[in-house]
Amino acid sequence: MPSSRGSRPKHLPSSPFKPAAEPVVEVFEVDDRVTHDLHGLGRVVRVDSHAVTVDFGSQTVRVNHPYSKMHHL
Template sequence: MTKSAAVRRHLPTSPFTARPEAPRKHFALGDRVTHDRYGLGRVVGVEGSDESAVLVDFGSHQVRITQPYTAMYKL
């Protein structure tokens, strides 16, 4: 008698399926960036070794932006 392994099917609505994490964005001093709300800017400060927040100069003002940086992109 042989037993075959049953293939388990996961439903898309199952709360037990792990969703893949989006890759983390990394910014360094001097990087040119664009932000959906503030426009074009340059990174002038990075907080912590894990880059928990960055300080961006948008010309008329500076803004501290924290992770996950969903609205900010490197140029």
């Protein structure tokens, strides 16, 4: 029976394999200093429910969730 899309199978305690780690989602606030793999250093200027807007000096970019290429400094 196929599982629903995006769901994980239940981890059994008797399984010899470790359970999959939950991804860590970073939370950003206005004025946080960040670094982005493509755009470089910047400062968060706006936070929405699914994205943040970051001023990188030469351009302002809206970065969508899950922010895999962006990190706090």
